[in-house]
Structure formats: C-alpha cells, structure tokens
Amino acid sequence: MSATTKTLEELTNRKYEAGFITDIEQDTAPPGLDEDIIRFISAKKGDPEWLLEWRLKAYRNWLQMPEPKWANVYYPPIDFQAISYYSAPKRKEDMPQSLDEIDPKLKETYDRLGIPLHEQEMLAGVAVDAVFDSVSVATSYKAKLKEKGVIFCSMSEAVQEHPELVRKYLGSVVPFNDNYYAGLNSAVFTDGSFVFIPKGVRCPMELSTYFRINAANTGQFERTLIIAEEGAYVSYLEGCTAPVRDENQLHAAVVELVALDDAQIKYSTVQNWYPGDEEGRGGVYNFVTKRGLCAGNNAKISWTQVETGSAITWKYPSCVLRGDNSVGEFYSVAVTRNRQQADTGTKMIHMGKNTRSTIVSKGISSGHGQQSYRGLVRITPKAENARNYSQCDSMLMSNTCGAHTFPYIDVQNATAQLEHEATTSKIGEDQILYCNQRGIATEDAVSLIVNGFCKEVFRTLPMEFAVEAQKLMEITLEGSVG
Amino acid sequence: MALLEIRNLRAKIQGVEILKGIDLAIERGETHAIMGPNGSGKSTLAKVLAGDPSYEVVDGEVLYQGRNLLDLAPEDRAREGVFLGFQYPVEIPGVSNTYFLKAALNAIRKYRGEKELDAMEFLQLIKERAKSVKLDEALLRRPVNEGFSGGEKKRNEIFQLAVLEPYLAILDETDSGLDIDALHSVAEGVNSLRNEERGFLVITHYQRLLNYIIPDKVHVLLNGRIVKSGGKELAEELEESGYALFEDAAA
Numbered sequence: 001m002s003a004t005t006k007t008l009e010e011l012t013n014r015k016y017e018a019g020f021i022t023d024i025e026q027d028t029a030p031p032g033l034d035e036d037i038i039r040f041i042s043a044k045k046g047d048p049e050w051l052l053e054w055r056l057k058a059y060r061n062w063l064q065m066p067e068p069k070w071a072n073v074y075y076p077p078i079d080f081q082a083i084s085y086y087s088a089p090k091r092k093e094d095m096p097q098s099l100d101e102i103d104p105k106l107k108e109t110y111d112r113l114g115i116p117l118h119e120q121e122m123l124a125g126v127a128v129d130a131v132f133d134s135v136s137v138a139t140s141y142k143a144k145l146k147e148k149g150v151i152f153c154s155m156s157e158a159v160q161e162h163p164e165l166v167r168k169y170l171g172s173v174v175p176f177n178d179n180y181y182a183g184l185n186s187a188v189f190t191d192g193s194f195v196f197i198p199k200g201v202r203c204p205m206e207l208s209t210y211f212r213i214n215a216a217n218t219g220q221f222e223r224t225l226i227i228a229e230e231g232a233y234v235s236y237l238e239g240c241t242a243p244v245r246d247e248n249q250l251h252a253a254v255v256e257l258v259a260l261d262d263a264q265i266k267y268s269t270v271q272n273w274y275p276g277d278e279e280g281r282g283g284v285y286n287f288v289t290k291r292g293l294c295a296g297n298n299a300k301i302s303w304t305q306v307e308t309g310s311a312i313t314w315k316y317p318s319c320v321l322r323g324d325n326s327v328g329e330f331y332s333v334a335v336t337r338n339r340q341q342a343d344t345g346t347k348m349i350h351m352g353k354n355t356r357s358t359i360v361s362k363g364i365s366s367g368h369g370q371q372s373y374r375g376l377v378r379i380t381p382k383a384e385n386a387r388n389y390s391q392c393d394s395m396l397m398s399n400t401c402g403a404h405t406f407p408y409i410d411v412q413n414a415t416a417q418l419e420h421e422a423t424t425s426k427i428g429e430d431q432i433l434y435c436n437q438r439g440i441a442t443e444d445a446v447s448l449i450v451n452g453f454c455k456e457v458f459r460t461l462p463m464e465f466a467v468e469a470q471k472l473m474e475i476t477l478e479g480s481v482g
Numbered sequence: 483m484a485l486l487e488i489r490n491l492r493a494k495i496q497g498v499e500i501l502k503g504i505d506l507a508i509e510r511g512e513t514h515a516i517m518g519p520n521g522s523g524k525s526t527l528a529k530v531l532a533g534d535p536s537y538e539v540v541d542g543e544v545l546y547q548g549r550n551l552l553d554l555a556p557e558d559r560a561r562e563g564v565f566l567g568f569q570y571p572v573e574i575p576g577v578s579n580t581y582f583l584k585a586a587l588n589a590i591r592k593y594r595g596e597k598e599l600d601a602m603e604f605l606q607l608i609k610e611r612a613k614s615v616k617l618d619e620a621l622l623r624r625p626v627n628e629g630f631s632g633g634e635k636k637r638n639e640i641f642q643l644a645v646l647e648p649y650l651a652i653l654d655e656t657d658s659g660l661d662i663d664a665l666h667s668v669a670e671g672v673n674s675l676r677n678e679e680r681g682f683l684v685i686t687h688y689q690r691l692l693n694y695i696i697p698d699k700v701h702v703l704l705n706g707r708i709v710k711s712g713g714k715e716l717a718e719e720l721e722e723s724g725y726a727l728f729e730d731a732a733a
Contacts, residue, residue, distance in 0.1 A: 434574070
C-alpha cells in the first residue's frame with residue numbers, strides 16, 4: 001500500500017459529524033404492529049373514517065406480501081414486531097403559535113444542524129416545514145404561500161384541513177399494494193408534507209422540509225404528497241440527517257408527485273442519515289418509494305438526489321410519463337463508504353407520445369461500500385417516439401468496494417430511441433499526484449475530483465442546496481480513497 | 483548553494499532498481515537536459531523528484547535550495563517551487579482548468595504566507611499568462627485536460643508553469659507526441675519563462691527539442707546512471723551516433 005493510499009484510508013474513517021441525540025420526551029406506542037396499533041395511530045392523528053379504513057386495508061394486504069429480497073443488499077432479518085410505530089414530541093401547549101414557542105431543545109438541534117428555522121434564514125426565501133420524528137412542529141411562510149393559493153403543510157394538517165384533496169390523490173401514484181414497504185407505510189404513516197400548487201401558479205419560493213429521526217427503535221414512516229395543477233411549478237427540497245444510534249432504524253417513506261398538464265415539479269433530496277459505524281453497526285435502513293406521475297400533457301418531473309447517508313438504501317425515484325410530450329428526469333449522486341450498501345436508481349415508464357426521459361447516475365464507493373445502480377426504462381406500446389438517455393458512472397475509491405449496474409430495458413414500441421452509457425473509474429493515484437504536484441493537498445484533491453465527477457448532478461440542484469451538497473460531499477469523502 | 487543537488491540517488495519501483503546512483507547539480511538560471519533511451523530511468527528521476535509514492539528511494543539525497551527535498555510531501559515540494567510538467571498530463575473530468583489552477587495557486591500562496599488571489603485578480607493573471615504562452619482561452623474553461631489534443635495538454639502544462647512560477651521546472655518529455663509546430667510553440671513558451679532565478683531540467687528522448695530550448699548542460703542517462711555530461715554539443719553528438727556509444731560506460 002502506497003503512502004497516499006494509507007493517508008486516504010485514515011481520512012475516510014472520520015466519524016459521522018451530525019451525530020448527537022436530543023433528549024425529548026416521547027409519546028410512544030409500544031413496539032409491535034397489529035390492527036389495534038393502527039387504530040391507535042389513526043386515533044392519535046384524528047383520522048377521518050375513510051383514512052382508517054385505507055390504513056387497515058393496506059395493513060391486511062401487507063400481511064400477505066413477501067418481503068422483497070431481490071435488491072443487492074444484505075442485512076439481518078427485520079423484526080417488524082420490535083419496532084414502535086408511533087412517537088411524537090410532547091408539547092407544553094397543543095400547537096406552537098410561533099417559532100418562539102417550539103421546544104428550545106428542538107430548536108437547538110436544528111440550529112446545530114444549520115437548519116434555517118429562524119427569521120434571518122427565512123428571509124433567504126426558504127419556507128420550512130420541519131418534521132421532528134413524526135409530527136410537524138413548525139411551519140413557516142405560510143401566509144405568503146396562502147396568498148398565492150399554495151398549500152404547504154404537514155400531512156396531518158392536510159388530512160384535517162383539505163381532506164378532499166388528500167382523499168383524491170393519496171395512493172393515486174403509489175397504491176397501498178404497490179410494494180412491501182409502501183404497503184407498510186400506508187398502514188402506519190404518521191406524518192410528512194403536503195403541497196398543493198393551484199392551476200397556473202408558480203410557487204414563489206423553494207419549499208423545504210427537514211426530516212430527522214430521533215427516537216431509538218422507532219420506525220419513521222413519512223408520507224409526502226405534492227400536487228401541481230395545470231401550468232403550476234414547484235421546487236421542493238428535502239434534506240435529512242440523524243443522530244448516532246446503535247440500533248437499526250427503519251425508514252420507509254413514500255413520496256407521491258402528481259403533475260397535471262404543463263405542470264413542473266422539481267424534487268431535490270440531500271440525504272445524510274446515520275450510516276452506521278465503521279463496522280456497519282447501527283445506521284438507518286432507508287427503504288423508500290418515490291414516484292411521480294406526469295398525469296397531463298407536457299408535464300415534467302425532475303428528481304435530483306444526493307445520497308450520502310443510511311446503512312442500507314433501497315430507493316428508486318421514478319416517473320410515470322402518462323401525458324403526451326411529458327418529461328422525466330433523474331439525477332443522482334450516491335456515496336457508499338465503510339459498510340454502507342445502496343441499491344438505487346430509477347424507473348422511467350413511457351406511456352404517452354413523444355415522452356422523454358434522462359437518467360444521470362453517479363455512484364461513488366469507498367471502504368467496503370457496495371453500490372448498485374438499478375434502472376428500468378419501459379416504453380409501452382402506445383408511447384410513440386419516446387426517447388431516453390441514460391448515463392451511469394461509477395467511481396471506486398478502494399480495492400474493497402464494489403459498483404454494480406443493473407439496467408433493465410423494455411421496449412414495446414419500435415419508434416423508441418434509447419441511449420445508454422456507462423463508465424467505471426477508479427479515482428487515480430495519478431490524478432491525486434497531479435493535484436499534489438500543483439500544490440493541492442490530498443484531501444482537497446479528492447474533493448476536487450469527486451465534485452468534478454458529480455458536477456452534472458449538482459448543477460441540477462437549487463443554488464443553496466448545491467452548496468450544501470458540495471459541502472456534504474467534502475465532509476463525507478474527506479480521504480475516501482484506499 | 484545549488485538550486486538542486488542530487489547525490490547518489492537510488493530508487494526502485496516494485497522491487498526493481500531503476501535509478502542506480504544519480505549525481506547532478508543545477509544552479510539557478512541553468513537549463514539542463516537529460517537524454518537517454520527508453521527505460522533508462524529519465525521519467526523515474528522526474529517522478530522521484532516530484533514525490534510519486536509508487537517509487538521508493540533506497541539511497542542518496544536530494545537537496546533543493548539546501549533543504550532535504552525527499553522529506554517533503556509532494557504538495558509541499560510544489561509549494562516550495564518544484565514543478566513537474568508531466569509526460570502524460572491526467573484528465574480531471576468536470577473540474578475546469580481555471581478552478582483547478584486557482585486552487586493550486588492559492589494553496590501555494592497560502593503556504594508561503596502570501597495573500598490568496600480573489601477571482602478577479604486570478605482571472606486577470608491567467609488571461610495574461612495564457613496570452614504569453616499562446617494558450618487558447620477557451621481551454622481555460624474546459625475540464626482539466628479532458629478532450630485536449632496532445633499538443634494542447636503539453637501547452638497547458640507550460641501554461642500552468644507560467645502561472646505557478648516555480649523555481650525549478652522539470653519537464654518530462656514535453657516534446658513527445660508533438661508535431662513540429664506544436665513543438666516550436668511549446669519551446670517558445672519555455673524559453674519565455676527562462677530567467678536568472680529559475681532552473682530547468684528538460685527530459686527528452688530526442689535532440690530535436692534542444693534545437694529550440696538550448697541547454698546549458700546535457701547529461702546522458704543510461705541504465706539508471708548518468709554516463710556522460712557535457713555542453714549542448716553533446717546532444718548533437720548523440721543524435722549522430724546514438725546511445726550505443728555510451729553503452730560500454732553504462733555496463
């Protein structure tokens with residue numbers, strides 16, 4: 001092993017920087033899952049009858065489903081009865097009336113994470129709907145959004161205030177029987193975000209939600225629903241980080257996007273959950289279903305994800321291109337280091353005429369990290385003149401990590417045009433030496449090279465997020481070559 | 483004090499000894515040429531001086547401005563003013579030439595306790611230097627060496643040299659892969675950077691380059707040793723009779 005390799009390896013073994021635990025009393029359901037627990041959650045949330053019925057239907061269906069085993073990830077069996085399915089931070093009052101009223105400890109947590117909750121940062125143009133464990137505790141900038149007719153609130157609130165919209169769209173993109181984890185989520189989801197942009201409205205600011213898992217052994221089941229009516233536009237940012245924990249935390253979120261005629265939804269994620277220690281102990285299991293439906297003509301849905309956290313990631317943000325001329329995009333940077341495993345990619349389902357999709361996936365592995373790109377491009381019989389461009393690049397930073405690619409292509413219409421490019425490169429000691437020889441230290445060289453590798457994806461992120469993502473990459477990859 | 487003094491330098495890679503005792507001294511303002519056939523150790527010498535970790539120094543020492551160069555990390559050698567023009571400049575996809583060079587220059591300035599240049603000052607500097615070495619400005623915005631032609635890559639090395647202003651510039655086969663016009667303009671760039679303070683170590687295969695970059699001294703490297711040193715006429719001698727002349731000396 002050369003000197004460079006050794007330094008790099010040492011640098012890789014940095015501790016998770018966002019790891020700390022906030023001590024807040026939880027109002028927690030006992031571990032286990034049965035119909036009573038679902039009724040408990042539903043009652044806690046004050047669900048209408050139809051929603052309880054939907055949850056129960058999802059639960060009964062879930063019981064019949066086999067746990068998926070096809071992903072290229074390995075972990076001990078999950079005991080779903082050992083998980084507690086509900087926890088909410090206790091509040092002195094029922095609801096905080098302003099940001100001053102939220103639990104100071106909670107606020108401190110966010111401040112330590114650099115989350116823009118206070119006025120100053122709100123002026124930067126970011127409306128924050130912060131999810132702490134399962135319940136939203138603060139929602140800001142609502143008035144300004146309300147003026148435009150934009151609804152941006154927690155899912156719980158949406159269920160109470162806009163039941164007709166929730167009822168119409170919930171499960172319309174990801175049905176309760178879609179897959180195992182989506183089924184579980186449908187049964188037990190506790191909160192999440194709800195966005196509705198009415199016809200012709202361009203949402204005046206980037207919408208942002210920060211998720212944070214904080215209770216030991218509590219699964220977090222977010223449910224997010226974003227609807228953009230005809231000609232509407234919204235850019236939604238999701239960022240998350242979690243404190244150090246010993247036990248695995250299951251996270252099975254569902255995100256549904258609906259874009260009607262001429263609508264555009266841009267959904268950006270920076271995911272930095274606890275990845276486990278050097279041996280892979282602890283760490284979040286991130287089994288997420290994200291799907292967007294271009295329901296109308298000329299609709300566009302764009303996913304950008306920067307995935308650096310979680311012990312195991314199982315995630316395929318997808319687009320169903322039903323409207324003619326609709327466009328789907330997927331830009332992804334995923335990092336697996338130490339013992340992290342990720343099986344991630346996308347599905348582009350072309351149904352309408354002249355539909356187009358772009359996939360750009362960048363995978364970086366170091367240590368014993370294992371990463372798979374899994375992508376499906378399906379052109380259905382009626383999708384005339386569909387086009388897809390896919391690019392999957394992998395960068396290896398050690399001799400013990402792995403990169404795997406599983407591209408599935410299913411073309412049922414002869415007019416389709418598909419392109420697929422893939423590369424695998426090892427971060428070169430010659431690249432590092434070249435940088436060193438110009439005066440650039442190894443750590444900076446790695447971040448320079450990696451950021452160059454990810455540039456195509458980072459530039460699709462909103463400005464402030466791009467900066468954050470770049471910083472996150474620097475922290476994550478400081479010395480990841482080995 | 484010599485700018486660079488190499489004493490009995492021996493180095494190996496993967497257990498094979500390549501440099502078998504090199505002695506060489508370069509004064510400030512001098513240009514030395516090292517010539518030798520393939521496999522004689524020319525590039526190894528360049529890489530050992532730059533601090534390539536794949537090589538292991540087994541004996542000898544290298545003094546650079548009186549300091550032990552071999553004790554310094556590769557980046558610190560660069561910051562002290564040692565520049566290597568690579569034989570095969572690597573590509574760094576997605577990183578613009580400008581961004582890369584700014585990171586490099588400011589790392590060097592910071593090390594020396596000088597003020598880092600801001601974006602405007604830096605842009606001004608590189609535009610001027612690009613002009614002086616006749617580098618197409620479009621290359622500044624492109625990713626480092628990505629998709630550059632052979633000539634563009636070499637010219638880019640000379641451009642970096644012009645921006646970073648080292649005290650010792652080692653050019654490893656800067657002439658390889660260049661056509662005669664490119665060779666001429668690269669040599670012109672080098673010549674414009676020669677001054678009384680700066681030393682050059684020009685490594686080449688062919689005498690051709692030395693028609694344009696006239697060296698003060700020429701050394702013949704054979705089988706890991708310098709077998710003959712002389713003035714610029716030694717290069718011409720070599721061109722006529724080849725390395726065979728020296729093979730006895732190397733044995």
